[in-house]
Amino acid sequence: MKRPSAWHLVLAPMALLFALPLLWLLVSSVMSNAEINRFPPALIPSHIDLGGYRYVLGNALFPRWFVNSMIVSAVAVTANLVLGTLGGYAFARIRFTGSKVVLGMMLATMVIPFQLTMIPTFLVMKQLGLIDTLGALIIPSLVTPLAVFLFRQFFVSLPRELEEAAWIDGCGRLRILISIVIPLARPALSTVAVLTFLATWNDLTWPLIAINSDTNYTLQLGLTTFQGQHHTQWAAVMVGNVITVLPVLLGFLLAQKAFIRSLASTGLKG
DSSP: OOOOOTHHHHHHHHHHHHHHHHHHHHHHTTSOHHHHHOSSOOSSOSSOOOHHHHHHHTOTTHHHHHHHHHHHHHHHHHHHHHHHHHHHHHHHHOOOTTHHHHHHHHHHGGGSOHHHHHHHHHHHHHHTTOTTSTHHHHGGGSOOHHHHHHHHHHHHHSOHHHHHHHHHTTOOHHHHIIIIIHHHTHHHHHHHHHHHHHHHHTOOHHHHHHOOSGGGOOHHHHHGGGBOSSOBOHHHHHHHHHHHHHHHHHHHHHTHHHHHHHHHHOOOOO
């Protein structure tokens, strides 16, 4: 076991500071609406009130919203892993005319604000007849430039000798990718999976535009129904956010080591 260093004296208070909002969220979820609205705010609940949990879990549509979010996130993660791997490997190993130009144009789309693309995206989804369906949430997230870029950078860092040995043994490019490259790319796979899951799971803006029926709401969109113009069920909002944050925290904790290792090894190597 490594001995604590001087950095821990700095990092420990910072970690506690960043954890305070999560602790406050958890504590507020077992408060009543009256305690949450009280001023000055109560830091510790006078008693455990599970009314917010009963309200949220008793909502007939809440399980449907959770399943919808899981479907959208799972499909987006899977598609980004498959398509991002293929695209990243192509840019890293296959030399074709204009490859650097195409890569540069693809990366340039990352700086375009979503507000500029949401209307064209909406019109495309409308022409496809996908508005107010989960398909409208899935298709725009099937592959992202960030996923392709991260895979490309990781594959560039791998020694070519591993692939050249497989070439000599008669393996094709796809076989090399599946049998040799992908098993070595677990850090990059974990990183892309976590980032894609975070982006799709927490997205509110696009579902708010593309979805109309409450049965097709995602979890983030469904939570907005607990907030009204004149009255807000703050206890329910806090509980809903606790349930929303749990899969994100669990996913990050499971992939933490691979995530950090990938960021350390995936530089800006050309």
